[in-house]
Amino acid sequence: MHFPILSPMRTPPLALLLTLALAAPAFAQRHNPDPKNTRERIAAIALHAKQAEQAFTIGDWPQAEIALREQIRLDDTSWVPRFNLAIALANMDRTDNAATELKSAIDAGFFDLARLQREPSLEHVREHATIAPLLTDWTNVLAARVDARIAAVEAKLHKKPLAIHRDDDLQVIYLSWVNERSVSRVREELLTLATWSNEYIYGSDTIKKDDSLDVPVIIALPVERDFRTWITSRFGGVQQGAFASIGGAYEPEQARLVTNDLGASLRHEFMHALHWRMCTRLGQRHPIWLLEGLATLVEDMDMKRLEPVPSWRTNMAKRMMDSGVLPDLADLLATDASTFNTQRPLAKYAHVRAFFLYLHDRDYLKPLWDIYTTDELLGWQADRSALKALEAATALTLPQLERDFRDWLKQLDEVAEEIQPGMASLAIEVENGPGDGVRVIAKPDVQSLQRKGDTQAIARALAFATGDVLLAIDDKPTRDIAELVRVLGEYQPGDGVRVLLRRGQTEITADVTLAEKR
Numbered sequence: 001m002h003f004p005i006l007s008p009m010r011t012p013p014l015a016l017l018l019t020l021a022l023a024a025p026a027f028a029q030r031h032n033p034d035p036k037n038t039r040e041r042i043a044a045i046a047l048h049a050k051q052a053e054q055a056f057t058i059g060d061w062p063q064a065e066i067a068l069r070e071q072i073r074l075d076d077t078s079w080v081p082r083f084n085l086a087i088a089l090a091n092m093d094r095t096d097n098a099a100t101e102l103k104s105a106i107d108a109g110f111f112d113l114a115r116l117q118r119e120p121s122l123e124h125v126r127e128h129a130t131i132a133p134l135l136t137d138w139t140n141v142l143a144a145r146v147d148a149r150i151a152a153v154e155a156k157l158h159k160k161p162l163a164i165h166r167d168d169d170l171q172v173i174y175l176s177w178v179n180e181r182s183v184s185r186v187r188e189e190l191l192t193l194a195t196w197s198n199e200y201i202y203g204s205d206t207i208k209k210d211d212s213l214d215v216p217v218i219i220a221l222p223v224e225r226d227f228r229t230w231i232t233s234r235f236g237g238v239q240q241g242a243f244a245s246i247g248g249a250y251e252p253e254q255a256r257l258v259t260n261d262l263g264a265s266l267r268h269e270f271m272h273a274l275h276w277r278m279c280t281r282l283g284q285r286h287p288i289w290l291l292e293g294l295a296t297l298v299e300d301m302d303m304k305r306l307e308p309v310p311s312w313r314t315n316m317a318k319r320m321m322d323s324g325v326l327p328d329l330a331d332l333l334a335t336d337a338s339t340f341n342t343q344r345p346l347a348k349y350a351h352v353r354a355f356f357l358y359l360h361d362r363d364y365l366k367p368l369w370d371i372y373t374t375d376e377l378l379g380w381q382a383d384r385s386a387l388k389a390l391e392a393a394t395a396l397t398l399p400q401l402e403r404d405f406r407d408w409l410k411q412l413d414e415v416a417e418e419i420q421p422g423m424a425s426l427a428i429e430v431e432n433g434p435g436d437g438v439r440v441i442a443k444p445d446v447q448s449l450q451r452k453g454d455t456q457a458i459a460r461a462l463a464f465a466t467g468d469v470l471l472a473i474d475d476k477p478t479r480d481i482a483e484l485v486r487v488l489g490e491y492q493p494g495d496g497v498r499v500l501l502r503r504g505q506t507e508i509t510a511d512v513t514l515a516e517k518r
Helices: 038-058 061-074 080-091 095-107 113-118 120-126 132-136 138-157 180-202 224-235 264-282 288-297 312-322 329-334 337-342 345-361 365-374 387-394 398-411 446-452 455-463 481-488
Strands: 163-167 172-176 217-221 248-251 256-259 429-432 438-442 469-473 496-503 506-513
Touching: 038 061, 038 080, 061 080, 080 095, 080 120, 095 120, 113 120, 113 132, 113 264, 132 138, 138 172, 138 217, 138 224, 138 256, 163 180, 172 180, 180 264, 180 365, 217 264, 224 256, 248 264, 256 264, 264 288, 288 337, 288 345, 312 345, 312 398, 329 345, 329 398, 337 345, 345 365, 345 398, 365 387, 387 398, 429 481, 446 455, 455 506, 469 481
Parallel strands: 172 217, 217 256
Antiparallel strands: 163 172, 248 256, 429 438, 438 469, 469 496, 496 506
């Protein structure tokens, strides 16, 4: 389950940029919230952001300034309130002050040149002696920020990475605290995923690099303990309860991805990174169903065939439909980001994942993207919800699309969510491991098997040791239990497979015969 930080889907009046807090707790009623109390601080930031948005809507620039300065006091690391403050000050004809705040926003990581150039209220600020030279030299401004961005991640995780890898073709910088061989596999996988997304979604013509607009995405891969520490500092303890299964997050305002899960969570958040890169180039902000639909689509992939496959999420959507509680597509498409992430989010992720697997199977994704992002009459400029583009791409009205989707979902095969009796099994007990595989926690007693004379079972048990990390079966990654179960579901008892294990720091392979789960 993934809860990335998302900016609003629609640009509020005068390009107000806000950070959406996830399930922000009720605001503590005190005049000066303690900046060290993360939960209280997040709630206060959300409150002041809302006040600023309301002030922008009615053009109350003095009130907007008050609210935004409170945001900055509580979070002096974010460029978002500083950029908004520059807009508010510019609307009060305080150009020098606006230039100072815009410079502070750039120093804090602002990188969206296209947005800066489009904002009408900043026309005179762009010509200011403080700002004009930066815009002329924007490519070097972005490059100079890279080391500072890396240092900011190190500060949040309280240690330097074991390795830093720069992928210039993909425009990604990897900061890794985990196993180096696993990181190498991940880098290859993400490059493959980006190539796939170019072909099936974005189109190669829209992916070409633009040095003046693109900023490298930082992908931080900490160990689990440090990732949980980061989650707590970032979200203020909301990892408890519904948020306990956060596997990663992409922060578009910082072009930063942090995850400990090198499988589904990383693919999900990486697709967010690609999508937001495209949004920055296009000068658009897309609805939550489109953002999360593309991200959930790649969570479960057959990386050998490069195909999204059914998953536990599509199982859930089928069960919802069978029990009569699957919402209409019209409701899904109308859901805003806050509602999506806070009101029955598991159900919404299941629904949108099933819908996007349907769109992929019907070859509708690329036409949808092309129409939505480029067509002046049916696309983003005319309809931010993407409903017109969806109907044009599928050549179906929404009611027709609803029927076709449900007929497709009814026929979709379910996937195993646990190893049931009669299914193929490795005859070991596992738990979710360090992010790149599942950890072996128990195996059959070899002496007992020897007394029974079961040679296949003996060989299988000898292949594993308690504490091993199971990385793959026949080169198919098994980074978490759900992925392991899905992979095993492709086999029958008695099939021979090759497993890849990490024992300590050494990787080993073993050929084993799958057992029948009893």
